[in-house]
Amino acid sequence: MKVTESFRISWRAITGHKLRSGLTTLGIIIGVGSVIVFMVLGGAFEQNIAQEIEEGNDEPGMWVHTQQADSGFGDSPFVRAKFFTDSDVAALESIDTVEFVAPSARFPVAQLTHDGHQRTGGFAVEATTPERLEGDVVEGDTFAAEDEIVLSKEATDLVEGGLSVGDEVEISFDGAGSGTFTVVGIVEPTSTGGNSLVPTAGYVSLSNYETTIETPDGNQERAYRDLIVAAESSEVLDQAQQDTLEYLRSDSDAAQLKEDEHVLKAQTVDDAIDQVGDIVDQLTVFIGGIAGISLVVGSIGIANIMIVSVTERTRDIGVMKAVGARKRDVIQLFLVESVILGAIGALLGVLVGLGFGYLGVSVIGWPMVLPTDWILIAVFIGVTVGVLSGLYPAWRGAKVDPIEALRHE
Amino acid sequence: MTSTGSVVESVEAGNATVSLGNVRRTYYLGEPVHALDGVSLDLPDGSFTAVMGPSGSGKSTLMNMVGCLDTPDEGTVHVEGRNVTALSGSERAQLRGTELGFIFQQFNLMPRLTAAENVTLPLVFNDAVDVDRRERAETLLSRVGLGDRLDHAPPELSGGQRQRVAIARALVNEPSLVLADEPTGNLDTGTGAEIMDIFAELHAAGRTILMVTHERHIAEHAERIVHLVDGQIQEIEQLDSGAHTGGSQ
Numbered sequence: 199m200k201v202t203e204s205f206r207i208s209w210r211a212i213t214g215h216k217l218r219s220g221l222t223t224l225g226i227i228i229g230v231g232s233v234i235v236f237m238v239l240g241g242a243f244e245q246n247i248a249q250e251i252e253e254g255n256d257e258p259g260m261w262v263h264t265q266q267a268d269s270g271f272g273d274s275p276f277v278r279a280k281f282f283t284d285s286d287v288a289a290l291e292s293i294d295t296v297e298f299v300a301p302s303a304r305f306p307v308a309q310l311t312h313d314g315h316q317r318t319g320g321f322a323v324e325a326t327t328p329e330r331l332e333g334d335v336v337e338g339d340t341f342a343a344e345d346e347i348v349l350s351k352e353a354t355d356l357v358e359g360g361l362s363v364g365d366e367v368e369i370s371f372d373g374a375g376s377g378t379f380t381v382v383g384i385v386e387p388t389s390t391g392g393n394s395l396v397p398t399a400g401y402v403s404l405s406n407y408e409t410t411i412e413t414p415d416g417n418q419e420r421a422y423r424d425l426i427v428a429a430e431s432s433e434v435l436d437q438a439q440q441d442t443l444e445y446l447r448s449d450s451d452a453a454q455l456k457e458d459e460h461v462l463k464a465q466t467v468d469d470a471i472d473q474v475g476d477i478v479d480q481l482t483v484f485i486g487g488i489a490g491i492s493l494v495v496g497s498i499g500i501a502n503i504m505i506v507s508v509t510e511r512t513r514d515i516g517v518m519k520a521v522g523a524r525k526r527d528v529i530q531l532f533l534v535e536s537v538i539l540g541a542i543g544a545l546l547g548v549l550v551g552l553g554f555g556y557l558g559v560s561v562i563g564w565p566m567v568l569p570t571d572w573i574l575i576a577v578f579i580g581v582t583v584g585v586l587s588g589l590y591p592a593w594r595g596a597k598v599d600p601i602e603a604l605r606h607e
Numbered sequence: 608m609t610s611t612g613s614v615v616e617s618v619e620a621g622n623a624t625v626s627l628g629n630v631r632r633t634y635y636l637g638e639p640v641h642a643l644d645g646v647s648l649d650l651p652d653g654s655f656t657a658v659m660g661p662s663g664s665g666k667s668t669l670m671n672m673v674g675c676l677d678t679p680d681e682g683t684v685h686v687e688g689r690n691v692t693a694l695s696g697s698e699r700a701q702l703r704g705t706e707l708g709f710i711f712q713q714f715n716l717m718p719r720l721t722a723a724e725n726v727t728l729p730l731v732f733n734d735a736v737d738v739d740r741r742e743r744a745e746t747l748l749s750r751v752g753l754g755d756r757l758d759h760a761p762p763e764l765s766g767g768q769r770q771r772v773a774i775a776r777a778l779v780n781e782p783s784l785v786l787a788d789e790p791t792g793n794l795d796t797g798t799g800a801e802i803m804d805i806f807a808e809l810h811a812a813g814r815t816i817l818m819v820t821h822e823r824h825i826a827e828h829a830e831r832i833v834h835l836v837d838g839q840i841q842e843i844e845q846l847d848s849g850a851h852t853g854g855s856q
């Protein structure tokens with residue numbers, strides 16, 4: 199029996215029970231649909247983060263920080279304590295492949311007041327040096343004195359009436375006192391503030407940064423939670439990363455100040471993108487498991503309907519056998535039917551998933567990424583589910599005794 | 608195809624489309640039921656045989672045996688020179704698909720296929736036959752007077768029309784042997800007579816026919832009547848070969 203023939207006959211059987219067939223494929227539609235939605239969202243998320251990380255880092259460099267030692271499960275948390283000293287900064291800067299080292303010294307802002315108008319939290323101020331200020335000063339000048347601040351362009355409308363060069367602002371920091379600053383310039387930042395989710399509202403002199411620590415040599419030095427280490431060029435980035443890690447792990451103050459279970463890391467942009475990918479991959483396994491359960495439920499649904507279908511068509515099977523159908527023809531017929539159900543479920547699931555996924559990413563404003571490989575996997579799974587759930591019913595159909603079937607009233 | 612009127616058992620197997628030799632078929636439901644109890648019967652090429660007998664006498668069992676749907680517990684069955692008991696299930700299916708045509712009391716059409724598709728259903732399972740199915744269905748349905756009903760589904764046809772579709776289906780593979788179990792059982796007398804006219808044409812065209820019926824006037828269209836009682840042939844009644852032309856008006 200030709201496969202095209204079984205498609206024609208099976209298709210009749212399926213369209214003969216449209217509602218029933220539709221409900222049967224629902225489990226597969228939901229299972230495949232949820233996977234595709236997640237893959238669209240996950241892919242968009244990954245791409246978006248990658249874009250952002252890349253855009254914010256046109257200079258080759260790495261993020262030096264401390265992390266809990268690998269527990270073996272997922273990602274270890276970051277350590278917030280400050281171990282990188284000014285000596286470390288100087289030592290790293292003396293490495294050939296390193297262009298400069300920018301200690302990150304961010305203060306979360308509790309409140310910003312200007313002219314009686316207030317703005318509460320949600321942003322940070324970075325203490326840095328004028329040379330490290332990543333961006334173009336579009337108005338005024340960069341800071342020179344301790345009480346001067348350069349605002350980022352987006353921060354100029356933080357308070358009612360807006361902020362401009364010459365204004366005085368009073369900033370109270372989260373748990374770190376407060377100060378009055380004169381706005382001396384507006385900067386259009388080229389960096390979105392590294393890996394922080396809190397936007398940087400302005401930049402002040404590093405002399406505002408007061409956290410110190412006693413170095414192993416017995417001196418008091420400023421200490422930082424993390425550093426940006428810029429490489430001379432992207433060609434030497436790998437070398438710079440190696441050199442940096444080598445220094446950090448052997449001679450650095452941080453190596454001696456940190457706790458035993460802490461690990462010093464130097465993460466490049468590529469590492470960061472890989473890490474986001476890893477997180478998405480882990481979620482993928484999780485979602486895959488859930489989808490797997492709904493596919494099992496879906497295939498039980500198909501198997502159930504196929505058994506009903508075989509029972510209902512016992513007489514038809516008898517007729518087909520009487521006019522020359524062999525066992526394998528009957529098996530083929532019912533397998534094709536359940537494969538059609540599974541494949542239709544998978545295809546509809548893909549469409550539904552793409553629809554909802556597209557809706558989701560356009561609402562959030564992420565780029566739409568077509569999960570081509572997952573669409574193929576979904577269709578493959580649909581066909582497989584169809585085959586597996588059709589096997590037993592088809593075998594039951596093949597086993598029908600035509601004499602009994604034709605006696606069926 | 609002429610009726611010799613001689614003793615049927617004397618016909619040599621080579622000239623017979625079907626040859627049953629001392630066939631036994633026993634069902635065990637508590638007590639053994641001998642559905643067929645030592646039946647020997649030859650169906651010569653082109654013969655038209657009717658089977659009559661009380662309910663439960665083994666008529667359908669005999670039919671299934673000749674139709675290669677069933678195999679005997681004892682004895683031999685030859686169809687078209689093939690030893691049916693030695694064939695595998697799928698070989699028997701192929702034999703049915705190529706050499707036999709079935710007509711049932713309940714018509715047994717596939718409800719979701721059109722008349723034309725029902726007619727050509729046996730060809731679906733027979734890859735070897737490569738013909739224009741539509742044309743074949745049209746020819747056959749026209750021959751049974753349904754040339755204008757090709758695309759009707761069985762539920763849209765009357766009982767007599769359905770049985771004509773079933774007859775067309777039984778002929779689609781050019782079978783050497785046509786088997787009919789109570790072909791007029793679900794039809795009124797007039798419609799039944801029309802169906803028997805078609806059988807007369809088939810017989811005239813040289814097909815071997817075996818037909819079960821419990822109606823004497825239907826059986827009289829045949830050349831001879833096999834009387835079954837309790838799974839045994841009680842009598843083979845030879846009819847005047849011209850009788851059916853007179854009996855069917």
Ligand SMILES: Nc1ncnc2c1ncn2[C@@H]1O[C@H](COP(=O)(O)OP(=O)(O)OP(=O)(O)O)[C@@H](O)[C@H]1O
Nearest residue numbers: 634636640641642661662663664665666667668669
């Ligand atoms: N599958 C079966 N299991 C048990 N007994 C059976 C089976 N099929 C047939 N029989 C028995 O075999 C005997 C012959 O049955 P068969 O169907 O051949 O009769 P029949 O002559 O066709 O009767 P009817 O005129 O009522 O159709 C009956 O006694 C029946 O009960």
Ligand SMILES: [Mg+2]
Nearest residue numbers: 666667668788
């Ligand atoms: Mg019967």
